[in-house]
Amino acid sequence: MSGDAAALSIAQQDRVFRPHGVAGASVEELVAELTRTGYDPLVTPVGRAAGEIPLTGAAMDPKTVGPGDLFVAVAGSRAHGADFIATAMAAGAAAVLTDDAGADKIREIADYRIPVIQVTRVRDAAGPSAALIYGNSSTSGPALFGVTGTNGKTTTTYFLRSLLDAVLRRHGQSTGLIGTIEIAAGEATIPSKMTTPEAVQLHSLMALFRESGITAAAMEVSSHAISYQRTSGLFYNVAGFTNLTQDHLDLHGSMEKYFEAKAALFARSRTRSSVIIVDDAWGLRMADAATGHVVQLATSDEPAASADWVVTEVAAEPLGSSFTLMHRRTGETIRCRTGLPGRFNVSNAALAAVMVLTAQETAELRVPRQEVVSALEHADPFTISVPGRMQVIGTAPAAIVDFAHNPDAMIRTLEAAASTSQGKTILVIGAAGERDSAKRPLMGAIAVRMADHVIISDDDPHGEDPSQIRAGLLEGARAALDEEALDATLEEITPRLDAITRAVEVAEAEDTIILAGRGHEVHQDFAGTKHPIDDRIELARALRRRGFPTAPDAPVTAEAADAVSLSPSDSTAEGGHTA
Ligand SMILES: CC(=O)N[C@H]1[C@@H](OP(=O)(O)OP(=O)(O)OC[C@H]2O[C@@H](n3ccc(=O)[nH]c3=O)[C@H](O)[C@@H]2O)O[C@H](CO)[C@@H](O)[C@@H]1O[C@H](C)C(=O)N[C@@H](C)C(=O)N[C@H](CCC(=O)O)C(=O)O
Numbered sequence: 211m212s213g214d215a216a217a218l219s220i221a222q223q224d225r226v227f228r229p230h231g232v233a234g235a236s237v238e239e240l241v242a243e244l245t246r247t248g249y250d251p252l253v254t255p256v257g258r259a260a261g262e263i264p265l266t267g268a269a270m271d272p273k274t275v276g277p278g279d280l281f282v283a284v285a286g287s288r289a290h291g292a293d294f295i296a297t298a299m300a301a302g303a304a305a306v307l308t309d310d311a312g313a314d315k316i317r318e319i320a321d322y323r324i325p326v327i328q329v330t331r332v333r334d335a336a337g338p339s340a341a342l343i344y345g346n347s348s349t350s351g352p353a354l355f356g357v358t359g360t361n362g363k364t365t366t367t368y369f370l371r372s373l374l375d376a377v378l379r380r381h382g383q384s385t386g387l388i389g390t391i392e393i394a395a396g397e398a399t400i401p402s403k404m405t406t407p408e409a410v411q412l413h414s415l416m417a418l419f420r421e422s423g424i425t426a427a428a429m430e431v432s433s434h435a436i437s438y439q440r441t442s443g444l445f446y447n448v449a450g451f452t453n454l455t456q457d458h459l460d461l462h463g464s465m466e467k468y469f470e471a472k473a474a475l476f477a478r479s480r481t482r483s484s485v486i487i488v489d490d491a492w493g494l495r496m497a498d499a500a501t502g503h504v505v506q507l508a509t510s511d512e513p514a515a516s517a518d519w520v521v522t523e524v525a526a527e528p529l530g531s532s533f534t535l536m537h538r539r540t541g542e543t544i545r546c547r548t549g550l551p552g553r554f555n556v557s558n559a560a561l562a563a564v565m566v567l568t569a570q571e572t573a574e575l576r577v578p579r580q581e582v583v584s585a586l587e588h589a590d591p592f593t594i595s596v597p598g599r600m601q602v603i604g605t606a607p608a609a610i611v612d613f614a615h616n617p618d619a620m621i622r623t624l625e626a627a628a629s630t631s632q633g634k635t636i637l638v639i640g641a642a643g644e645r646d647s648a649k650r651p652l653m654g655a656i657a658v659r660m661a662d663h664v665i666i667s668d669d670d671p672h673g674e675d676p677s678q679i680r681a682g683l684l685e686g687a688r689a690a691l692d693e694e695a696l697d698a699t700l701e702e703i704t705p706r707l708d709a710i711t712r713a714v715e716v717a718e719a720e721d722t723i724i725l726a727g728r729g730h731e732v733h734q735d736f737a738g739t740k741h742p743i744d745d746r747i748e749l750a751r752a753l754r755r756r757g758f759p760t761a762p763d764a765p766v767t768a769e770a771a772d773a774v775s776l777s778p779s780d781s782t783a784e785g786g787h788t789a
């Protein structure tokens with residue numbers, strides 16, 4: 211993150227990341243556009259009289275409204291944006307786009323002193339409205355690469371951006387990134403609030419990217435974003451699908467509905483070319499559901515017959531893997547590698563490679579094909595560190611911080627550990643509160659099946675009782691231990707810092723430690739109170755205290771801070787107990 215940006219509040223960061231030269235649109239032009247596209251807007255008398263007022267930005271969060279903005283006030287589960295109309299007006303909002311309920315609130319609170327444009331589907335209309343204001347169209351650029359799927363979005367977008375950089379930098383062009391960890395416009399970055407921001411911010415980012423000479427950008431597209439219309443009015447040059455496994459059932463209700471949400475991204479109206487990993491039935495169904503130009507990629511050992519590209523000759527390397535991408539019809543082969551551990555990172559890297567190759571084929575990137583192939587074969591674009599994704603902190607024991615927080619990611623991560631570990635696998639795992647509780651027992655069972663020593667601790671409980679969340683994990687773990695006669699050691703230890711200390715305390719040099727679930731995150735949310743903790747820093751500290759070597763890029767901590775910490779023998783988890 212840029213040092214300067216990190217010091218700013220979220221609202222200030224939003225403003226720093228706004229474009230400067232926005233042509234904008236008048237209230238009248240916006241109303242005409244919404245009428246033309248079938249939103250049937252109603253406009254208050256003040257709004258009709260104020261048709262000339264220029265709109266030069268758009269915001270949904272009242273805290274990020276700036277002078278001249280269209281304030282998009284949506285109804286939500288916690289509040290209605292219109293409840294905060296006074297804040298938005300004080301910040302300089304020029305007009306409001308809202309629904310019936312919002313219009314009523316504005317009449318009550320602000321007596322319609324601001325032009326109100328009323329539509330039924332505010333979230334749907336937000337994207338096209340922002341697109342008009344910021345001057346975005348399906349061809350205005352940058353070339354947009356969207357990645358969706360349960361797991362692998364962040365890693366694949368980092369890979370994509372690294373490859374795009376390797377190809378485009380020599381042409382004097384730079385790239386952008388939008389995802390869970392950060393938003394980047396060339397060298398400038400701000401931390402992310404969401405995996406996929408709201409439509410108003412996305413459109414502002416597209417304009418900022420153009421203004422900053424960014425010609426291609428990689429972005430994560432969460433299923434929440436699709437369901438909440440955050441990507442409305444955006445057009446993807448290439449969209450990629452990683453996989454679909456259980457998660458987020460609290461929002462979608464069923465795997466079918468979860469699939470349908472993701473499938474909406476691969477419609478020709480939103481995406482020109484789709485690259486779909488077809489390693490299982492969900493992938494094959496996604497390739498069927500996609501409209502427009504569809505490219506199928508198989509990354510497993512038993513590739514689907516319909517695949518266009520297949521991954522072959524996977525070879526494990528000391529850290530990471532090398533592999534060949536082969537095009538079935540043309541016979542073209544490209545040798546690639548990734549420095550990130552785990553077979554799943556071969557899939558992520560292959561997806562990034564084929565997405566860029568596809569963009570080149572359809573002339574979305576104005577570069578010769580040989581330059582893309584050469585970057586893949588010689589620039590090693592997939593050997594990068596992705597914060598908190600299979601991030602190696604220690605070497606003996608191998609000590610890894612990973613973001614696995616659903617059943618499939620846990621299986622993949624623990625498989626990767628088993629394939630390289632000479633000794634025991636020690637796992638620290640928790641689960642987030644107020645999110646898909648059905649996955650907790652499954653995760654507990656996977657933990658004791660695949661690790662030798664399992665320490666159940668806390669993740670982000672949010673507003674839920676942390677002991678209830680751990681109980682869900684423990685229930686699955688204990689059932690698997692009993693029913694499958696497993697001999698893994700199971701402990702419940704809180705706080706998480708003690709769980710990390712314990713994991714290192716029981717490790718020997720030949721073992722593998724995995725801290726799962728929190729990745730790059732730097733605080734835990736307990737009912738709105740943020741407790742600072744960074745798994746990467748705490749793991750490095752605990753390893754150094756025991757005299758274990760840390761990886762060259764492990765976080766360095768002040769000696770003084772380490773000296774006051776408990777020694778391993780003192781650190782038996784208070785509040786923890788053997789389950
Ligand atoms: C389930 C979900 O995605 N909810 C999002 C949705 O909430 P909502 O429709 O209920 O709206 P709301 O929070 O009541 O707010 C309505 C309006 O009032 C405003 N408001 C609301 C409360 C307040 O105190 N002040 C305030 O100004 C809001 O800015 C908004 O304009 O719209 C809100 C406004 O943008 C989001 O903040 C909120 O994200 C919540 C916080 C969230 O946790 N979202 C997560 C689950 C999410 O979206 N995650 C995915 C990644 C998932 C993954 O792959 O792991 C993501 O793309 O980030």
Ligand SMILES: Nc1ncnc2c1ncn2[C@@H]1O[C@H](COP(=O)(O)OP(=O)(O)OP(=O)(O)O)[C@@H](O)[C@H]1O
Pocket residue numbers: 359360361362363364365366390405430432452453554555557558598599600612613614615618619620622623729
């Ligand atoms: N292709 C994949 N298949 C299965 N698991 C994966 C894959 N890629 C990564 N993982 C696992 O999922 C975790 C999250 O990876 P990543 O952050 O790249 O995915 P994501 O889709 O962005 O996740 P989220 O939406 O939760 O942020 C990793 O730490 C790893 O354990």
